[in-house]
Amino acid sequence: MSTHDDSVTSRIGEFTRDAVRNGWTRERCVVLLSLGLLLFGVVAPSFQIYLFTEFLIIALFALAFNLLYGYTGLLSFGHAMFLAGGSYGLAIFLQESEPYVSNVVGAGPAPLVSWVLGAVFAVSLVIAMAVPIGWLSVRLEEIYFALITLAFGMLVYSVIIQNPQGLTAGSDGINVLLGVTEIGGAEFRLGDRQIYYYLTLGIVGASTYGIWRIVNSPFGTICKSIRESPERAAALGVDVRFHRWMTFIVSAAFVGIAGVLIAGLSNVASPYHAHWSESATAVVATVIGGATYFAGPIIGAFVYLYARWGISRYPALEAHWEFFMGVLIILVVLYFKVGAAGGLYMLRTWLLDVQAAYRRGGANAAVGFVRESATNKLRRDSDASESDTGGVER
């Protein structure tokens, strides 16, 4: 991706111009979204910040998972092993080497420096895991790929439970406490609710942008071609297996970043992070949100986490929360075949149509259009021969 032709400043200038002019451009949405997210950390109640931080992390997890699933067509059912790799990488690093770091850089900045080094170590660890696991897994496709990743995932889970060399503390997990950092007289706690929110926001934002660039690069295009038809991609000269392997590693690395963040948020590196049900979280979030959209996993993670939270607010629902989550998933799978993101997209198109009808013939035309489209929709739903067209362009 060449950036030599225009300097960073001119690109920023162009971006700003696009954000203020030209109506609802993507740039304006990004700027307003960023402002909203920044403001959220200041004005929102403390628990909402916690929940939103968790949402951001799950969103990154699902987004990275979807790089492999939605974009490359490989359903991994063991991606939680990389989430655990990230959280245990950080936790073990902090546990084993914080005193050494403290000796080198002094007690003040030690917690922050340890965290940064721990995060780098954790992501490296995840990559080191992903290289051999991916190399073996991409030899298989479809259900066999799902099964081998599930097997690797549960293998990692078992290893963690076994507490090898006393490193993982078995099923208890390792507490991750981010201490008070002191730099140049300024004191702050990395684990502070607001600071951690902004840290997460920054990292998840940058990672999302990174994934966005990847899927829109030639690399991403090859991913999509492999998803559509591995045989044709191979015929065009793509080394399908190698490319899947690389995507597997990239996807795992981003999940590792989510793992680092989740350990700091929940203050524990827990074997549950490696359990297959955690892998299912990414799958469910992606299915709810829509795997064929870039933002699908983000929206899915949002719906998943906030629906769970909404249910927990009502004791009568909380008692049967799994049932209601199940109903939600059934509804989405049955009636929103392209997920919530697809639903939102269709809603947007429909609203634009309503607006166009209003412009053409006033309120009556708009009401007429709404009635007509609703009748059409009902008729179509009752028509069993109507099948999912599926092929929404990204």
Place this chain on the structure above:
Amino acid sequence: MAGKPCTDDVQNGRNGLDRRTFLKGAAGGAAVTTVAGCLGGGDDTISLGALYIFSGFGSLYGEEAERGYELAVEEINNDGGIDGQDVEIISRDTEGDPNAGIRQMTSLIEEENVDGLFGLDSSSVAQSIAPQVQEYQMPLMATHAATPFLTSPEGEHDNSVGNEWVFRNSNSLSHDMYGAAQVAATLELDEWATIGPDYAFGYETWDYFQAYCEGIGVDTAFTEEQFPALEESDYSPYISSILDAEPDGVITPLWGSDLTTFLGQAEQSGWFDEIEYTLFSVGMGTDLPADGSPLPEGELASTRYDPFEPDTEENNEFRETYVEEYDTLPTYNAEGAYRAVYLYRNAIEEAGTNADEIRSTFEESEHTGPVGEYAFAPETNQATVPAIWGEVSYDDEYESNVLDSLEVSDPSPEEMQQALEDAGSDLPTGV
């Protein structure tokens, strides 16, 4: 891109309402944001947060606890509440997962403004929550999670997380195993084995059992250990391995639906004919014993509370009220939750809702409950309640397994410490 969404980051009212609804869902593809409302609670209510496992294979325990605390709430509120204020329990499902547990705990403290927390079935959830409640300065009364590390003061051992905000009103695994070792001393068997769940609880039970046996001088050998995974459906290979080793006694901390599955398969394989004694350390924790007579008579089981012991007015009254209400004998998990609510009632009546005052009242007072009289040991905040082992029998009146010929074990912390030291173990007593 087809819609990086301009996500609707609406945040809701920042006023002091007790509850805020912030439900965002997908309806017709649109994110629907409902705004908050005051759903009850309020200043005239004392609210306590209950954290138990209400879903999955451990949900049996959450259900038992719920019976216990609901009975306590009913009694207290009928009796005029706490200083005239009604008490309300807000229960949340930890799912046995530390991540979910911490989210629910945070919500209870920050959103529901609870005056205190109690509960916890899973030791791993308990261990991740303990440092958090210290940060929030929120009292936590653990009623079930049994790991000794929960009450072992931070720093005593790598995994110790005990602090001044964490209490436990039931006995711990360490204490239970001291009792088991005393039972082993009277049985005088040559060889012991274990079959336990494949996580810390299973391993710790076996470690403590061996350490205390050695520490109090039980002359025996430990020959075989099997740790099947949680939610195992086929125990036959593990059962065969144990039967092949031909031990005289087996101690098993299997629990939840795992225990139910194991019991059926063990019965089938002739386990109870071949093994002289099986010790069930968690067998009496749910109403499983009330379901026919699943725990074979003549085997041994422990409980952290026995409905017939001590034979006090308080215990008898609790048992009879409970039986009337739920048509089954109270389990230790129900009693622990019941007693936690009363501990809070007494502390708040004495000291108000100030968290620090509640904590000191727990620490300083003598307490009483169906389980008998007890106090919280200084430094660890572990309740001085006995470990009870007994022989399984069947009671026709209550249509339930009960324990006979009870062996009530009430060692001093020094005795337990001494036993561990004599065994050359670095495990903490947690008492």
